[in-house]
Amino acid sequence: xxxxxxxxxxLITDALRDLAxxxxxxxxxxxxxxxxxxxxxxxxxxxLVCVVLGLALxxxxxxxxxxxxxxxxxxxxxxxxxLAGLLAFAFALGFGTTxxxxxxxxxxxxxxxxxxxxxAIENNAEAKDSYAFGLRxxxxxxxGAALVLGVFRILVGWPIQYxxxxxxxxxxxxxxFAPAEIVxxxxxxxxxxxxxxxxxxxTALGVGLASSIKGRNPMLDGFGLIAFASLTPMIxxxxxGMLA
Amino acid sequence: xxxxxxxxxxxTAATVLDxxxxxxxxxxxxxxVVRKKPANLGRVLFGFLYVLLGLSLFLVGLEEALFPLGxxxxxxxxxxxxxxxxxxxxxxWEDYLWVYAFAASIGFATTxxxxxxxxxxLKAxxxxxxxxxxxxxxxxxxxGVAIGVSVGSYRIVSGxxxxxxxxxxxxxxxxxxxxxxKPIIxxxxxxxxxxxxxxxxxxxAALGLGLATAIPGRSPLLDGFGLIAFASVFPIVxxxxxxxxxxxxxxxxxxxxxxxxxxx
Numbered sequence: 001x002x003x004x005x006x007x008x009x010x011l012i013t014d015a016l017r018d019l020a021x022x023x024x025x026x027x028x029x030x031x032x033x034x035x036x037x038x039x040x041x042x043x044x045x046x047x048l049v050c051v052v053l054g055l056a057l058x059x060x061x062x063x064x065x066x067x068x069x070x071x072x073x074x075x076x077x078x079x080x081x082x083l084a085g086l087l088a089f090a091f092a093l094g095f096g097t098t099x100x101x102x103x104x105x106x107x108x109x110x111x112x113x114x115x116x117x118x119x120a121i122e123n124n125a126e127a128k129d130s131y132a133f134g135l136r137x138x139x140x141x142x143x144g145a146a147l148v149l150g151v152f153r154i155l156v157g158w159p160i161q162y163x164x165x166x167x168x169x170x171x172x173x174x175x176x177f178a179p180a181e182i183v184x185x186x187x188x189x190x191x192x193x194x195x196x197x198x199x200x201x202x203t204a205l206g207v208g209l210a211s212s213i214k215g216r217n218p219m220l221d222g223f224g225l226i227a228f229a230s231l232t233p234m235i236x237x238x239x240x241g242m243l244a
Numbered sequence: 245x246x247x248x249x250x251x252x253x254x255x256t257a258a259t260v261l262d263x264x265x266x267x268x269x270x271x272x273x274x275x276x277v278v279r280k281k282p283a284n285l286g287r288v289l290f291g292f293l294y295v296l297l298g299l300s301l302f303l304v305g306l307e308e309a310l311f312p313l314g315x316x317x318x319x320x321x322x323x324x325x326x327x328x329x330x331x332x333x334x335x336x337w338e339d340y341l342w343v344y345a346f347a348a349s350i351g352f353a354t355t356x357x358x359x360x361x362x363x364x365x366l367k368a369x370x371x372x373x374x375x376x377x378x379x380x381x382x383x384x385x386x387x388g389v390a391i392g393v394s395v396g397s398y399r400i401v402s403g404x405x406x407x408x409x410x411x412x413x414x415x416x417x418x419x420x421x422x423x424x425x426k427p428i429i430x431x432x433x434x435x436x437x438x439x440x441x442x443x444x445x446x447x448x449a450a451l452g453l454g455l456a457t458a459i460p461g462r463s464p465l466l467d468g469f470g471l472i473a474f475a476s477v478f479p480i481v482x483x484x485x486x487x488x489x490x491x492x493x494x495x496x497x498x499x500x501x502x503x504x505x506x507x508x
Contacts, residue, residue, distance in 0.1 A: 018362070021353035022443075026313050029346060034320055038313075046248070047309025050301045057298030058359050059366075065291020067367070069270060069282060076278040085277035092273070096265040102258070103445060114466065160430045161421045168414040175407045184406055184469030191472040192445065194437045196299060197263055199360035203367050203434070217427075218371045224430035226364070230437030230476060 011056035019051060062200050070204025071211075078212040083155070086209075090151040093202065094229060095144035103192040104139055108132040111185045118181045121244065135240060142236035143193050146228035147202065153224070154209050157216055160224040167231040174238045182241030189237045190230040202226060248308070255307070256300040263296060299442075302359065306443065314350065315450040321346050322454040335459055337401050344394040347451060351393035351475060354444040355386035361438045368431050376431075384486035385435045388479030393448055396474035400455045400462060406470045413477035420484040425491055432483040436476040448475060 030036055038044060077086045098104060112121075112128035112135070121127045153163060175183055194202075202225045210222035274282065282288060320326055321343055329339050355361060365378035365385075399409055421429060448471050456468040 018357045021356050022310060022350075025346075025349045025353040026310065026317065028349075029317050029321070030313065033342060033346075034317065034326070036320075044309040044313075047305040047307075050305030051309065052305075054298045054301030054303070054305055055357070055359065055362075057294045058302060059298075059362060061291045061294025061296075061298055062363055062366070063291070065288045065293075065295055066363075068284065068291070069288050072282050073270070073273065073278060076280060080277070082277060085273070089269070089273045089277065092269045093266070096269050100262070100265055102262070103441075159426075160433060164433050165418055165421070168418065172407070172411055172414065181466060184466065184473075187406065187410060187473035188469050188471075191437065191439075191476045192441075194360065194441065195262065196360045196363075196442050197266060197295065199438050199441070200363035200367075201266065203364050207367060207371055219368075219427040220430060222371060222430070223364075223368070223434050225434070226437040227430065227433030 011059055015052045015055035066200040067204045070201045071208030074205045074208030075212040078209055087148050090147040091144040094147035095140045097198040098143040098193050099140035101195055104136055107192055108135040111135055114181050138236050138240040139189055139193060139233045142232040143229045146232040147225060150225040150228040154206060154221050157221055164227060171234050174235060178238035179241050182238060186234050186237035189233040193233050194226055194229055252304045255304045259296055259300045311446055314447040318451040318454045322458040324458060340401050343397050347397040348390040348394040350447055352386045352390035354447055355389040355439050356382060357443050360441050361385060364434060364438050384483045385439055385479040388482030389439050389475045392474035392478030393471055396471040397455060400467050401459060410473060410477060417480050424484045424487045428487040432480050435483045436480045439475055439479050
């Protein structure tokens with residue numbers, strides 16, 4: 001029991017260290033640059049306590065829950081040799097976690113507004129809703145496809161740089177043909193797709209797979225799934241903008 | 245206090261909704277494909293509970309303490325009155341120095357606290373057997389976000405096209421890929437995607453929106469986007485750069501010992 005308490009205290013001090021920069025930056029700009037008083041100081045302190053406790057709990061839960069289950073599923077599927085099951089799992093994980101992502105819902109709605117104003121679609125609620133829905137589905141399918149491709153890469157052990165550099169060249173080529181108003185959203189969509197719970201799970205999946213397949217190096221082959229998941233939405237969203 | 249509790253419950257409900265699809269997928273594949281009870285099931289479930297509770301507390305705390313201040317700051321700093329810019333004066337990028345400074349420091353600070361980056365860095369430290377230090381990796385990523393967000397702010401102020409910057413970033417990444425050591429490459433590519441989530445996106449988005457609204461001739465809808473893209477490309481550059489720096493330092497200490505041995 002004592003060990004658990006000491007361990008948790010360590011997590012709390014780590015969390016404090018991780019949050020110190022934000023507190024310093026905000027305090028500096030508030031006091032020195034903007035020269036404003038802090039509104040509602042009590043509320044801020046309560047909030048900070050929540051943030052520190054929350055971060056410590058999250059890291060603890062990561063080690064207990066998300067990492068082990070991700071690796072266990074990867075190992076079990078690799079041992080079964082069920083390629084279809086593994087690829088289906090990768091797609092479901094990518095699609096399922098992205099389609100309901102709040103950040104993506106917000107970005108899709110904004111993108112529909114832009115398209116309406118630019119005259120790419122009719123400027124009414126119905127057309128915008130269907131545009132936003134189509135965009136969300138596009139991104140979710142692209143993240144699913146990315147994880148399938150990424151898992152496949154781990155299985156065959158191809159070096160990641162060919163895929164990523166190829167992807168960059170695709171992004172740049174498509175940028176030249178895509179409507180200008182979609183480019184900013186497309187570039188940002190790569191960043192918003194990977195949520196805080198998906199990332200640890202996907203990372204554990206990749207590392208677990210690479211560790212349980214003979215001849216794969218977890219460092220060289222295990223990482224990289226997130227990179228795929230942040231690159232494909234850019235390509236898919238621009239193509240969506242060209243077709244819609 | 246009651247408002248706070250209600251807020252906490254709302255955020256928890258939203259987090260549960262976020263986790264639900266993941267839990268369903270895990271359960272379905274566990275039942276249909278793996279067909280074996282996972283080891284330490286109780287511990288894993290407690291882990292999920294901690295993640296849920298931790299993330300909710302974290303978000304509520306951020307919304308209570310940091311986001312309102314950060315967003316208000318982004319608005320105030322981009323306000324022409326604060327920057328001492330006269331109405332109707334032409335846009336000069338030098339007038340916005342405080343904005344770049346704020347962009348860099350808030351980009352750095354929010355990235356250090358980003359939970360998904362913590363997760364990836366911990367995993368990398370574990371997999372590399374400790375040769376790669378989680379905290380150093382996170383600092384390298386945070387420096388990348390700092391550079392990215394401040395260059396991105398400069399882009400909004402100057403009104404130059406986004407694709408040129410991203411292409412330049414890609415060109416750098418491709419060159420560095422050939423120079424950096426192999427094991428760091430997949431991790432570096434990953435670090436681009438993990439930087440921008442819970443903590444960074446709301447504050448950085450507010451900054452982009454504030455800038456694009458305040459500067460004449462910029463449209464918040466068109467120019468407000470793109471900061472996240474900057475924050476996703478530049479960490480790849482700095483993580484690869486960090487690896488190159490370490491290799492160079494090692495080579496340096498090797499050559500100095502070599503020359504010492506030779507002279508001795």
